[in-house]
Amino acid sequence: MSCNDGSASTAEEGVYELVDPAILEHGIAIVGMACRTPGAQNIDQFWQLLREGSHAIRFFSDEELLAAGEKQELLQNPRYVRANGVLEGVELFDAAFFGYSPKEAAITDPQHRLFLECAYEALEHAGYDSERYNGLIGVYASTSISSYLITHLLPHQEKLAQTGYFSVLQGNDKDYLTTRVSYKLNLRGPSYLIQSACSSSLVAVHVASQALLDHECDIALAGGISIQVPQEQGYLYQEEGVLSADGYCRAFDAKATGTVKGNGVGVVVLKRASDALQDGDIIHAIIRGSAVNNDGAFKVGFTAPSVEGQAAVIASALAVAEVDADTVTYMETHGTGTAIGDPIEIEALNRVYREYSEEKGICAIGSVKSNIGHLDTASGIIGLLKVVLSLKHRQIPPSLHFEHPNPQIDFENSPFYVNTSLADWKSPKAPRRAGVSSFGIGGTNAHILLEEAPPVASQRSSLPYHLLVFSARTATALEKTTEQFIAWCQQPQELPIADMAYTLQVGRREFSYRRVLVASDPLDAAQALAKREPSRVLTMYQDGRKRPIAFLYPGSGSQYLHMGADLYRTLPVFRDAMNQCVDILKPLSGIDFLSIVYPSPEQQASQLQQTLYSLPALFMVEYALTQTWLSWGIAPSALIGHSLGEYVAACVSGVFSLEEALRLVWLRAQLLDRLPGGEMLSVSLSAEEVAEFLDMHVSLAAINGPSSCVLSGTREAIAQLVALLDEEEVDYLRIPVDVAGHSPHVEEILDAFRDGVKQCELHAPQVPFISNVTGTWITEEEATDPEYWVRHLRHTVQFSAGIRELLKDPFLLLLEVGPGNTLSIHAKLQAAPERFAAIIPSMRHGLEKQTDVYMLLQALGKLWLAGAAIDLAQVYHPEKRRRVPLPTYPFERQRYWIDPPERGFSPALASQQSNEVQEYAAPLTTYERPALTSLYKPPSNEIEQNICDIWQHLLEVKQIGIHDNFFELGGNSLLATQVVTRLRELFSVELPLRSVFETLTIAKLAELVEEKMIESLESLPEDDLSEETIQGLFS
Known part of the structure; x- marks a missing residue:
């Protein structure tokens, strides 16, 4: 046989032998990342900023500061520093993507919104869809106080009253940051907030890692965010304070006067390292160990750092990681650039690392705060991301603004040195390792030891496409x-x-x-x-509905040499099914059918045109193709075969076992092979039009369509028929068979075939299929009656009627499972043009040049486009493929933002506004209708218009249509409560809250309101049914 098995190499050999056992036991893999920082909107831009040594702090003009609300007298203060790390686009959000109404989005803290976007991006970066992931995904994160609530929302008391204070609280309180992510992304693992001031987000990574090791979840999202608005704002410098005198963070430098504020967000996706290696995840870095502690009272004050506390947490992390300190060659420090903090941090590091080595200048240090400022609760996660990217690229970015060391730091006698330029990261003793520190005001310290990812090679794929x-x-x-x-x-x-x-x-x-x-x-x-x-x-x-599929199995004449050869070489399921059929047929026939379908060059190629060989060969290919589709999760809800194809349909449906189906097909092939030679002709005429050509030598073998029939007869009769058709200029095509099937010529073999069927065990169909004999759904009685299969051999194939029956289901997809596209063409001739995309061949025609693999994968793609239920995870089985970083979703972000009022805000003013507020205040703004699955249709009556007005007011969306889904527009249970309240007041009807959940659209809700109003009328005494009463109810 000319086809080799073509199987690709199996799982990556030797992967686990290359990995430190400690990593497999308690290592945590970082498999996905996302961030937004000053000067960078994604991970790639962040790395570019780092490696280029960019300073992303923005310095403001007086005009910018005044426009943002700063007072003129403040700008004239010589201690006022006009600098901040600005995060671009904080007012933007893709509300529709996450199911927020515009109103809900506008009252939600940008910290919650951007953290949600980054959580989604990070999962995509890791290659995971939370909707399809079966394990538990936990969320561990931190956020700063909501300045948006204080400066932008609280001044608008009328807005808050109209919205509801609890709704505002949910969108702005820290408590709901992680749980909102879990709700919106359908994450079912633990979800809670972690707050320890500046060290919060690194503590979150530690807690998430412990949760993974304790098997509380299978994937963990960890990170933090800090956005303080307005961002166009400076600060007053205070001597020996935290903030810099000039807007530059000069960590460890003699000129350092502090740090500068910054805004940003970072998220990592974590898995147990053993799981990540097993699951084929791309690992960006390994967390070898982590530790968290608190300084306690052993320091000068609550806000002061502690050498003892910092040294203890670093030593604990090293112990957990089971690595020697002298193998750590980079340290991302807390590095705030303060006169007190920097020397304490280096002293703590020296204490720990000098216990391992007396070498000097062996470990580089740096601080990302020199690039983008101090991101408060998000500072730790951003430092971690810097190190992960450095490990991936094997380069250490420069720490900025360092010229001469702080005089209280003796770097010359220290293992550490400040790295001031982009440097290749060399680590001769061990894999590249790095530490990350983050220390919070109040004394909670966190330290994490990272190691570069172990090398894992991707497996070669057997698929050419x-x-x-x-x-x-x-x-x-x-x-x-x-x-x-x-x-x-x-x-x-x-x-x-x-x-x-x-x-x-x-x-x-x-x-x-x-x-x-x-x-x-x-x-x-x-x-x-x-x-x-x-x-x-x-x-x-695709409208979201999972569409059912019917499999169409072609019959004789569709076969060709080497049909499915590419599939046999590349797809194990197809190959195994073909081999299974060969193994069953060989004892029955004494023939190696694989060599018939795939002959070597020296073998005769003409055998496949003989019925004796073509029928079993076709069955094998169609059965193997079916098993391939089934392995990809594509299961038919209906079946139809053409002549021989009905045997495949019956086998797939469970009427025959595979063994008995092949025995019957082989019997049929043998019996037909005994008959005198005949021919079959496909003609472009209707059943009525071919009647004039029928006689005792020419029969109507199949009706394939309104103008497509197959005629069957002796060779002499068909030759005469061809001459007539030529005279009348009728299109025809010779079918490559050597018998006159479905005609009186087969009657001499019917008894022998009947005896063969009686020896089979026939079962009721488990999947409905169309009968060739009747053109409609086969019954259990027919399928299990040997006489039916005798009639099937002799009678005209009613394929056209069968296709009409299938097309009655407007959502049914038709997939041709066999060589060529003949049945697809016949189906399209009876279908409306809009259904053509739902009729799909899956194997090339013998004359087509495209490969079988290309055709099959394109058919798979067409099914996915049309909405078929597919298990795409099985397409590459049993290859071990990897999830790799690719571009993430392009959010269509719009401005959802409530500006602060021009006049100043005070609690007294807020109280006064609250007392004056109207019950239903006008919205501050309205937003355009988002992209929805429904087409816009305006209200058609007064009830629909009134409900539409209520929805538009509550959701703050223009042009809501009567078929738009309330929850797709961003509605929620709290807004649904307000809808019911307004309907009660407007129409004097009592509706339960569930009515909004059950009706979903204005049109359905209007019908329900009208029913309730009619019920109210019917319950009134007849004397009260005045014209004024009726008009009052419906006005």
Whole structure:
């Protein structure tokens, strides 16, 4: 046989032998990251900022500061420093993506909003879709106090009263930061806030790591955020205070006077290292160990740092990590640049590290605060991210503004030195290792030991082509997703396209706007996507419904030499099923059917055109293709076969076992082979039109469509028929068979076939299928009656009627499971044009040049586009593919922001405004209608209009349609309560809260309101039913 098995190498050999056992036992893998900092909107930009040594602190003009609300007299103070680390775009948010109404988004602290976006990005960066992940995902995070609540919301008492104070509290209080993420992303692991001032986010990483080791969750999100608004604001410098005199953080320098404020967010995705290695995750770094403690009272004051406390936590982390200090070659310090803090931090490090080594200048140190300022609760996670990126790129970025050491720090006799330029990270003694410190006011100290990720090679894929799937919530986001991926592929790539395809398939949420491409490599993908090649780049909108599938099995005439050869070489499931059929047929026939389908060059190639060989060969290929589809989670809800194809349908449905199906197919092939030679002809005529050509030598074998029939007869009769058809200019096609099937010519073999069927054990169908004999659904009685299968051999194939029956279900997808596209063409001839995309062949025609793998993957993509339920995680089975970092979702961020009032705010004024507030205050702003799954339809009556007004007021959305979903617009249970209250006041009807959840749309809710109003009328005494009463109820 000419086809080799083509199997790729199995799991990565020797991976675990290369990994330190301590890592497998208690190591934590960082598998995903996301951040936004001053000067950087993502992880890649952050690394670029670091390696270039950029200073991202912004210095403001007087005009900017005055516009932000600073007072003129403050600007004239010589101690006023006009600097801050500004995070761009804090007023922006993709509310619709996360199911927020515009109103809810506007009253939500930007810290909550941006942390939610970064949590989603980090999971995507790790290659995980939380909706499809079966394990527990925990959230551990920290945030600063909500300055947005204080400066922007509290002055608007009328807004707060109209919204409801509890709603405002949920969007701004620290307590709800992590639980909101868990709710919005459907995360079911532990979820709680961790607050220890500046060290909060690094403590969160420690707590998350412990939770993973204790198996409280399987994935953990850990991080922190700090955004203080307005950002265009400086500060007053105080001698020996925390903040710098000039807006520069000069950590460890003689000129250091403190740090500078900054705003930002960082999130990491953590897994147990053993799980990450097993699951094929890309590991960015390993947490070898971590520790947290508190200074206690052994220091000069509550806010002061402690040498003893810091030294103890560093020593504890080293002990947990089980590494020697002299193997740590970089230290990301707390590094605030204060006169007291810097010397204490170095003294604590010296105490610990001098116990291991007397060497000097062996460990570089730095502080990210010199680049972007002090990010308060988020400072620890940002320092951690800096180290992870440094480990990945094997470079140490410069720590800025260091010239001469603080005179209280003796670096010359210390293991440490300040790294002031971009340096290649060399570590001759051990894998690259680094420490990260974060110390909080109040004395809670955290220290984490990191190690570079162990080397793990990607496995070669056996597939020559790969299915890339893209989806987005809106059409414009889909285009942005496509452009991002094009740009990604055009960069120098070390990632295999198989891993990229796998990550897109399993690590991205599935949205309604969809696009697919089958490509061979990243450059091929980029070129096809850039051109939007219509034959390759397929795009469709899918409404969210999982659509059922019918499998269509072709019959004789569709076979060709080497059909499915690519699939046999590359797909283990297909190969195993083919081999299984061969093993069953060989004892029955004495023939190696694999060599019939895939002959070597020296073998005869014409055997496959003989019925004796073609019928078993076709069955084998169609059965193997079915097993492939089933392995990908694509299970049919209906089946139809054409002639021989019905045997495959019956086998898949459970009427025959595989063994008995093959025995019957072989019997049928043998019996037909005994008959005198005949021919079959496909003609472009209706059943009525072919009647004039029928006689005792020519029969109607199949009705395939309104103008497509198959005629069967002796060779002489068919030759005469061809001459007639030529005269009348009727299109026809010879079918490559050598018998006159489904005609009186087969009657001499019916008794023998009947005897064969009677020896089979027939079962009721488990999957419904269409009968070729009747053109409608087969009954249990028919399927289990041997006489039915005799009629099936002899009678006309009613395929056209069967297709009409299937097309009655408007949502049914039709998938041709066998060689060629003949059945798909017949189905499209009877379907409306809008259903053409739902009729899909999955194997190439014998004359097509494209490969079987390409065709199959494109068919898979078309099914996914149309909404079929698919287990994409199985496409590469049993290969061990990896989840790799790819561009994340392009949020369509809009401004959701309540500006502070121009006049000053005071509690007394707030109390006065609160007393004056109207019950339903007008909204401060309204927002455009978001992209929804429903088309806009305006209210058609007064009740619908009134409900529409209520929704628009509460949700602050313009142009709400009567079929728009309340919760898709961003509604929630609190707003639903207000809807019910307003309806009660407006229409004098009592509605339960669940009515909003059950009706969902204005149209349905209006029908319910009208029913309640009619019930109210019917309950009134007849004397009270005056015209005024009725008009009052409905006005």
